[in-house]
Amino acid sequence: MADPATMPLIAVENLGVRLNTSRGPAQAVRGVSFALKRGETLGLVGESGCGKSVTALSLMGLLPDSAVVTGSIKLDGRELARLPDADYCGLRGNRISMIFQEPMTALNPMHTIGHQVAEPLRRHKKYSAGQARTEAIALLDRVGLPDPAKRIDAYPHQFSGGQRQRVTIAMALACEPDLLIADEPTTALDVTIQGQILDLIADLVEERGMSMILISHDLGVIAENVQRMMVMYGGTVVESGPTDEVFRRMGHPYTQGLFRARPKLGARKGTRLTTISGTVPELADLPAGCAFSERCPLVEDKCRAALPPMVEVGPAHVVRCVRTDVSMAAKVGALSA
Amino acid sequence: MTAAPLLDVKDLEQRYALPRESLFRSPGEVRALNGVSVQVAAGKSLGIVGESGSGKSTFARVVMALERPTAGRVTLLGRDLNRISPDELRRARRDIQMVFQDPYGSLDPRQMIARIVAEPLTVLDDADRSTFRARVAAVLKQVGLREADMDKYPHEFSGGQRQRIAIARALITQPKLIVADEPVSALDVSVQAQVLNLMQDLQEQFGLSYILISHDLAVVDYLCDEVAVMYLGRVVEQGRPEDLFERCAHPYTRALLDAIPRARAGGGRRRRGAQAIASQSAAAAGCPYAPRCPLADQHCREVPPLLRRVGEGHLAACHKAEAVMALPQAAMEG
Numbered sequence: 001m002a003d004p005a006t007m008p009l010i011a012v013e014n015l016g017v018r019l020n021t022s023r024g025p026a027q028a029v030r031g032v033s034f035a036l037k038r039g040e041t042l043g044l045v046g047e048s049g050c051g052k053s054v055t056a057l058s059l060m061g062l063l064p065d066s067a068v069v070t071g072s073i074k075l076d077g078r079e080l081a082r083l084p085d086a087d088y089c090g091l092r093g094n095r096i097s098m099i100f101q102e103p104m105t106a107l108n109p110m111h112t113i114g115h116q117v118a119e120p121l122r123r124h125k126k127y128s129a130g131q132a133r134t135e136a137i138a139l140l141d142r143v144g145l146p147d148p149a150k151r152i153d154a155y156p157h158q159f160s161g162g163q164r165q166r167v168t169i170a171m172a173l174a175c176e177p178d179l180l181i182a183d184e185p186t187t188a189l190d191v192t193i194q195g196q197i198l199d200l201i202a203d204l205v206e207e208r209g210m211s212m213i214l215i216s217h218d219l220g221v222i223a224e225n226v227q228r229m230m231v232m233y234g235g236t237v238v239e240s241g242p243t244d245e246v247f248r249r250m251g252h253p254y255t256q257g258l259f260r261a262r263p264k265l266g267a268r269k270g271t272r273l274t275t276i277s278g279t280v281p282e283l284a285d286l287p288a289g290c291a292f293s294e295r296c297p298l299v300e301d302k303c304r305a306a307l308p309p310m311v312e313v314g315p316a317h318v319v320r321c322v323r324t325d326v327s328m329a330a331k332v333g334a335l336s337a
Numbered sequence: 338m339t340a341a342p343l344l345d346v347k348d349l350e351q352r353y354a355l356p357r358e359s360l361f362r363s364p365g366e367v368r369a370l371n372g373v374s375v376q377v378a379a380g381k382s383l384g385i386v387g388e389s390g391s392g393k394s395t396f397a398r399v400v401m402a403l404e405r406p407t408a409g410r411v412t413l414l415g416r417d418l419n420r421i422s423p424d425e426l427r428r429a430r431r432d433i434q435m436v437f438q439d440p441y442g443s444l445d446p447r448q449m450i451a452r453i454v455a456e457p458l459t460v461l462d463d464a465d466r467s468t469f470r471a472r473v474a475a476v477l478k479q480v481g482l483r484e485a486d487m488d489k490y491p492h493e494f495s496g497g498q499r500q501r502i503a504i505a506r507a508l509i510t511q512p513k514l515i516v517a518d519e520p521v522s523a524l525d526v527s528v529q530a531q532v533l534n535l536m537q538d539l540q541e542q543f544g545l546s547y548i549l550i551s552h553d554l555a556v557v558d559y560l561c562d563e564v565a566v567m568y569l570g571r572v573v574e575q576g577r578p579e580d581l582f583e584r585c586a587h588p589y590t591r592a593l594l595d596a597i598p599r600a601r602a603g604g605g606r607r608r609r610g611a612q613a614i615a616s617q618s619a620a621a622a623g624c625p626y627a628p629r630c631p632l633a634d635q636h637c638r639e640v641p642p643l644l645r646r647v648g649e650g651h652l653a654a655c656h657k658a659e660a661v662m663a664l665p666q667a668a669m670e671g
Contacts, residue, residue, distance in 0.1 A: 047525035048496075161389070190388040191552060195596045217526060220598030247602035259600065261530035263559040265582055272534055273559070276527035279495050 008035035009178055009211050014071035017054050026283035028054040030235045041212045043226035049280050051235040052215050056181045060098050061088035094124040097172035101184040103164035107156040113167045114152035120174040139170040162193035183215045223247055231255045234281055234291025241317030251319035254292045256332040298323045342376040343546055349373040349409035351395050369395040371570040382547040384557030387567035393550045397518050401435055434507035438519035440499035444491040451487040454506045480505045497528035516548045566590045569625045576651035586653035586662045588630045632657050
């Protein structure tokens with residue numbers, strides 16, 4: 001057995017997911033690899049349909065039955081890909097937990113929040129009803145829900161959006177998981193509440209030594225909350241590295257495009273936003289070469305021929321582009337700001 | 338500001354009754370708007386920012402005359418929208434159109450684009466049906482779609498294209514004012530930039546005014562000439578975006594600015610103070626923001642601050658506006 005201190009908690013190797021869609025089979029994720037040690041945080045950025053949520057769902061074993069998973073997902077050395085659902089049930093909510101985007105739909109409107117927070121404790125830790133209830137109150141108190149002893153028997157509709165998200169966080173944390181996956185946890189919330197929820201997640205990750213995968217489309221949320229990040233496009237990772245490094249020296253034309261396209265506060269009046277032309281490709285008919293080739297300003301024939309390899313451009317900073325010599329010269333990124 | 342504004346909103350109030358909870362007590366009420374006054378000049382745009390529950394969307398619905406306000410006036414081109422006859426109101430609607438947040442929910446999936454986009458015309462008396470298709474084709478071109486798109490259904494389009502269709506539908510009556518409620522928040526970043534550029538182009542081309550409702554301060558900064566920050570149904574600060582975002586005078590505006598995550602290297606976590614959430618129904622004395630405000634003192638809790646001038650065209654409802662303006666300002670993005 002390898003030393004648990006150096007062995008990654010979760011190691012994903014060449015993960016591929018093929019989904020059956022109404023438009024035929026779609027390769028939603030292609031060749032995604034990463035490893036996460038205990039206590040590390042990783043961000044996944046990208047637009048809708050880039051495969052970031054499918055990657056998360058495959059870690060949780062929540063893909064539809066028709067999905068075909070290739071490659072390997074190892075949790076503490078144990079293979080999870082293609083694990084039977086019955087075995088997955090022992091892990092989900094126990095060793096791996098997930099916080100979803102919409103707190104209203106993630107909670108069951110027919111059950112009290114106390115019941116829902118206690119459910120993983122009853123199931124995985126075999127707590128008695130009384131024990132689970134006491135523990136649920138403690139958890140709800142920890143996530144900052146006011147007056148948890150009184151409100152434990154309330155239903156989800158009696159809470160605001162931010163409070164509901166606190167309840168789903170309490171649920172996810174109930175069994176002290178090793179890995180927390182947060183899929184756009186604050187997208188449905190106001191910007192001031194977003195700050196509080198992200199602070200809470202950061203505190204809990206630190207306090208319990210969990211690893212976290214944070215999924216977001218918001219570059220600002222990623223910049224402030226994770227140590228490493230991966231940018232996904234068309235089912236592949238196009239750029240990956242330490243967060244500061246990626247923001248300092250963006251290498252992939254897509255990362256640069258995303259960064260430039262955001263309206264920035266305090267920008268000069270009358271300036272136009274730099275757009276990325278075209279739209280996100282359909283996963284069912286991705287181009288043969290680089291998925292971004294159809295929208296890329298630097299595209300060449302060789303980009304369309306084959307999927308470009310990962311190129312190392314800095315310490316642990318890799319970019320899937322054959323034209324990094326040109327793209328990196330543009331010096332996009334937040335060097336000083 | 339020029340002689341007669343395009344839209345003049347005066348002391349707008351809107352209250353909703355809550356369900357009766359006790360036989361012996363009168364039902365409570367939600368004060369969604371508490372005296373909002375703003376003006377929009379022709380060709381200029383007003384941005385409205387605030388959190389959920391601040392009354393942004395109620396404001397939009399009342400301005401669009403979809404709801405009757407409890408008190409106050411909405412005057413569009415000199416006509417009080419709540420006093421004119423239903424027939425006149427229907428005709429007045431050609432000057433004021435709306436774009437909604439969700440481009441998936443706002444287009445009828447069973448209708449073809451031609452019919453969706455032409456629908457506002459069908460309610461106007463003078464419309465000539467034979468010219469509909471030509472007008473739809475023209476307006477689709479203006480928003481960057483093709484004429485052939487007329488005979489397709491909404492599901493054949495992406496989110497960004499659908500929002501273009503929604504904008505085309507708003508443009509077809511040649512309105513003076515478009516009320517856009519979170520028009521880009523459901524779109525991906527790269528597509529959001531395309532739609533924002535389109536909205537800016539259309540404004541230059543047709544001299545449109547927008548009321549842009551958004552929780553994203555950067556979007557409002559990009560598109561608007563004036564910004565109003567709302568909190569619990571009141572405008573707490575108003576002014577040009579550069580004044581508001583570089584020299585904000587209300588602690589709430591400052592809290593909003595501080596809360597935006599900045600996309601840059603070495604961001605790291607900045608701690609934010611915990612903030613209680615205020616209630617919309619209580620009509621407490623004093624400043625409504627006082628329970629959340631780090632600067633609040635006894636005076637703030639007792640005397641409600643009025644919206645007052647703190648600079649050229651810059652209004653704020655805070656007793657301590659000068660103190661807030663003197664604080665070092667939040668860092669801007671490059």
